[in-house]
Amino acid sequence: MLNFLFWNVNGRSTDQLLTALLSERQIDILILAEVPVSDSELLLKINSGGGLVFQPTLDISSRVRTFVRFPRHLVIPIRDAPGVSIRHIEPPGRVPILVVAVHLPSKLYRDDREQAIGATRLSRMIVEAEEKVGHSRTLVIGDFNMNPFEHGVVCADCFHAVMDRRIARQGSRIVNGEERKFFYNPMWSFLGDISSGPPGTYFYNAGGQYNLFWNVFDQVLLRPALLEQFSDKNLQVVTQIGEASLLTDSGRPNAAVGSDHLPIFVSLTG
Amino acid sequence: MSTESLWGDLSHLEEVKTPALHLKEQAAILTQSTSGLLVGDVHQEAQGDQISAELDVVVPALGDYRLNVVRVLYPLSIYPLDIQDVTNYEWQKCPDEQAFVAQLRAILSSPKIRKTIATLLAQSKI
Numbered sequence: 001m002l003n004f005l006f007w008n009v010n011g012r013s014t015d016q017l018l019t020a021l022l023s024e025r026q027i028d029i030l031i032l033a034e035v036p037v038s039d040s041e042l043l044l045k046i047n048s049g050g051g052l053v054f055q056p057t058l059d060i061s062s063r064v065r066t067f068v069r070f071p072r073h074l075v076i077p078i079r080d081a082p083g084v085s086i087r088h089i090e091p092p093g094r095v096p097i098l099v100v101a102v103h104l105p106s107k108l109y110r111d112d113r114e115q116a117i118g119a120t121r122l123s124r125m126i127v128e129a130e131e132k133v134g135h136s137r138t139l140v141i142g143d144f145n146m147n148p149f150e151h152g153v154v155c156a157d158c159f160h161a162v163m164d165r166r167i168a169r170q171g172s173r174i175v176n177g178e179e180r181k182f183f184y185n186p187m188w189s190f191l192g193d194i195s196s197g198p199p200g201t202y203f204y205n206a207g208g209q210y211n212l213f214w215n216v217f218d219q220v221l222l223r224p225a226l227l228e229q230f231s232d233k234n235l236q237v238v239t240q241i242g243e244a245s246l247l248t249d250s251g252r253p254n255a256a257v258g259s260d261h262l263p264i265f266v267s268l269t270g
Numbered sequence: 271m272s273t274e275s276l277w278g279d280l281s282h283l284e285e286v287k288t289p290a291l292h293l294k295e296q297a298a299i300l301t302q303s304t305s306g307l308l309v310g311d312v313h314q315e316a317q318g319d320q321i322s323a324e325l326d327v328v329v330p331a332l333g334d335y336r337l338n339v340v341r342v343l344y345p346l347s348i349y350p351l352d353i354q355d356v357t358n359y360e361w362q363k364c365p366d367e368q369a370f371v372a373q374l375r376a377i378l379s380s381p382k383i384r385k386t387i388a389t390l391l392a393q394s395k396i
Contacts, residue, residue, distance in 0.1 A: 063359050078333075079336045079338075080338065080356075081338035081341075082354060082359050117317045121317070132334075
């Protein structure tokens with residue numbers, strides 16, 4: 001198993017919870033957004049419990065940071081841009097994968113159209129990175145600041161992420177004469193209160209006419225080449241760490257305990 | 271009867287230096303100053319009704335690892351433009367060329383970028 005955890009900690013110090021979560025879920029690849037401390041400070045804390053030892057990778061953007069539990073030489077930096085960190089990771093005994101960690105611009109600063117333009121640009125970066133490493137075993141994980149149904153996630157020129165893995169398995173489709181590769185986006189299944197977890201990963205009461213209340217901004221996307229290693233039960237929105245609940249009594253993310261975002265956990269088999 | 275130009279003298283137009291050209295100059299300086307251990311690379315593309323120009327540092331010794339250090343978004347009229355600093359993720363608005371150059375200088379000579387350049391350079395010399 002190769003275990004991933006993403007958490008937007010919202011600038012909060014969550015070291016104890018995080019350390020417990022890393023141990024509980026045996027995390028191999030940790031991706032964090034909005035960490036309030038330096039890599040070295042964080043590593044001192046999360047490595048102090050013994051057991052897991054995380055290494056930083058070469059990120060200079062404070063928006064998103066990647067830490068791994070294997071020797072650093074197994075992580076090849078491919079590209080960094082604001083809010084984007086692309087790494088080629090060669091986990092011991094496994095085929096390499098391309099990991100794209102993202103923390104995309106907030107809706108507070110960019111409108112939907114600008115978010116979609118940014119997603120188009122990032123989509124091209126991912127394709128370039130896949131061409132460079134020679135495969136498309138690609139996992140994208142992070143805070144997209146967009147829901148799975150928004151243009152920037154769905155459009156063929158953007159992430160082209162679909163809700164049905166049978167469609168994703170087709171690999172690609174031709175749109176306006178150009179080939180566009182699919183991602184599978186399992187996070188569609190986490191929308192609403194009939195889903196297996198909470199109704200989303202981030203709650204925001206925007207007021208006004210159009211108010212979703214719950215959002216699934218925190219997502220993981222998989223290229224078809226990784227689908228054989230993915231199983232539904234290995235993707236969870238984390239609401240509990242040990243005895244601590246990350247939710248309030250009304251079932252919303254409890255920022256006083258953890259963060260206003262809930263962590264997402266995904267595991268690849270094989 | 272010869273056709274009269276109503277354009278005035280087109281051979282003496284004011285020279286306009288685009289933000290992309292500014293970035294290309296800085297890219298060339300980085301490449302030259304580091305003897306090619308770090309390579310400055312600028313790419314430009316249309317994004318909606320704007321032009322996006324980005325300055326990346328490419329590290330040949332690290333398999334052409336690419337780090338974006340500055341991104342500029344500008345309309346056809348060029349100014350006012352938006353410039354992004356990768357280290358703090360913030361966008362600044364520059365009303366004119368002078369403000370743009372000042373902001374570009376502030377980003378490229380910032381302690382975080384200098385430290386990153388030094389780190390990448392050190393790793394390139396191994």
